[in-house]
Amino acid sequence: MTTSRRTPHPARARASGQRGFTLVELxxxxxxGLVVSLAAFLLSKNATRFFQNEARASASHLAATIGMNRLTADLQRAAYLSSPNILQDPEVCQVPASPDGLKRLAGISILGQGSELLHGTELSQSDANGLHPDSIIIGGSLNSTELFEFRKISDESGDWIVELNPSSTAVQRTLERARGGGQSLTQIFAPHRFLRIMVRGQEKFLYGVIDQVNVVGDPPITxxxxxxxxPGLPALVGLADCGVTPGGSTGDGGWVNVVSRVRYDIRSLAGKGTAYDALVAPVTPSLTSDLTGDNGRTELVRVELDENDAELPDTLELIAEYAVDLKFGISIATAGTVPGVTNPQITRYPIMATDNALVYSTAAALDAGPPGTPQRVRAVQVRLSTRTRAPDRDVGLPVPVGPDGRRLRFLIPGIVASANTYGNTAPSGSPPVYARMRTLYADIALPNQAYVQW
Structure with missing residues (x-):
């Protein structure tokens, strides 16, 4: 009997001859692989942290830019269709004895360390960093560039009523802008603002306070x-060269415009109403607000003042988030010393590490002691600083401070017990306690005060 020898399949022979991985090799x-994955994770974590830090720095720079642009726009309108100093203005018909806001009407008024004086403990973070922000009040036709023609001013039961010409070009332009989303007549002629009046044929201006505006018809009839x-309106009697006809109707017509006063300062908006709570709420409420930088934050705000110098709550605006400092310098014009030469000399008083008293005495309120002479100001220097939301830097000695007192980092107190004042260094291993700052400067000319000679 014969038997046949079976030959294994070639593929199976190769497979049986291959060697597998041992447990040690696995x-x-x-x-x-775990080390490589961990390294990749650490790299991505650091990259993510770097991206977040730079995003916060970019947001801080953007906030400073937006705030500076808004403040610049208002400063360039200071004293526009208004008075640089109502108490000394030769074009004012009669200096009002009241109300206080009208008596203080000027192109600008700067209060040294005003934000801190007005809002006290709300600026505890800025105070811990040696920063004492100013505040500024700007007056002018900030809500409209129009001169509105009026038909007459009538006295009805002791109330003066100014009747605009609804067919005038200024009214028609305003109506068209309102249809496109601009301000309406009722929004422009809002209560508590001032009305500057120029009666046709008279060379001086009258000032009143708006109580209300009535627009009848669409399109308006009256x-x-x-x-x-x-304060009422001065009477045109006797030898007076300006005013309105008492007890009757001033029917010669003329032009009017709206004047308002706004204040810029730095304050906290936390707890100031539901309209602001959502804007300043912590980004991550579950984390300690000290560590995220949300606790004690402050903002640059803009608010309109009424005729009694009180704030109008509905006009409060957040202009720049995480703002921490606001400082001003000025350039003023003084009379020349050369006989027969009327060109004034311009002297610049810039922002310095120690506040210059001449800045605040010149641009002081008109009822300060002594009163300010803001009409002499020709330009305003502004320094606005914002910080990043969260701390991401440590600062050692020497503490970085600019020659004009500018801080380059912002310490957020409350994170580490031993680091609550600018210049303190957190112990090794502690979380960062300094946030980066973005500071912008601008020299802003006041064109509406360029040729004031009084």
Missing amino acids: LVAMAA ISILLKAD
């Missing part, structure tokens, strides 16, 4: 502006 490979009893 463990080594897994450990190496537009009536009711003025408040205080």
Whole structure:
């Protein structure tokens, strides 16, 4: 009997001859893979942290830019269709005895360390960093560039009513802008603002306070502006060269425009109402607000003042988030010393590490002691600083401070017990306690005060 020898399949023979991985090799490979994965994770974590830090720095720079642009726009309108100093203005018909806001009407008024004086403990973070922000009040036609023609001013039961011409080009332009989303007549002639009046044929201006405006019809048939009893309007009697006809109607017509006063300062908006709570709420409420930098934050705000110098709550605006400092310098004009030469000399008083008293005495309120002479100011220097939301820097000695007192980092107190004042260094291993700052400067000319000679 014969038997046949079976030959194994070639592929099976090769497979049976291959060597597999041992357990040790698998463990080594897994450990190496774990190390590579951990390294990749750390790299991505650092990259993510770097991206977040730079994003916060960019947001801080953007906030400073937006705030500076808004402040610049208002400063360039200072004293526009208004008075640089109502108490000394030779073009004012009669200096009002009241209300306080009208008596203080000027192109600008700067209060040294005003933000801190007005809002006290709300600026505890800035105070811990040696920063004492100023505040500024700007007056002018900030809500409209129009001169509105009026038909007459009538006295009805002791109330003066200014009747606008609804067919005038200024009214028609305003109506068209309102249809496109711009301000309406009722929004422009809002209560508590001032009305500057120029009666046709007279060379001086009258000032009143708007009580309300009535617009009848669409399109309007009549537009009536009711003025408040205080301060009233001066009477055109006797040898007076300006005023309105008492007990009757001033029917010669003329032009009017709206004047308002706004304040810029730095304050906290936390707890100031539901309209602002959502804007300043912590980004991550579950984390300690000290560590995220949300606790104690402050903002640059803009608010309109009424005729009694009180704030109008509905006009409060957040202009720049995480703002921490606001400082001003000025350039003023003084009379030349050369006989027969009327060109004034311009002297610049810039922002310095120690506040210059001449800045604040010149641009002081008109009822300060002594009163300011803001009409002499020809330009305003502004320094606005914002910080990043969260701390991401440590600062050692020497503490970086600019020659004009500018801080280059912002310490957020409350993170580390031993680091609550600018210049303190957190112990090794502690979380960062300094946030980066972005500071912008601008020299802003006041074109509406360029040729004031009084």
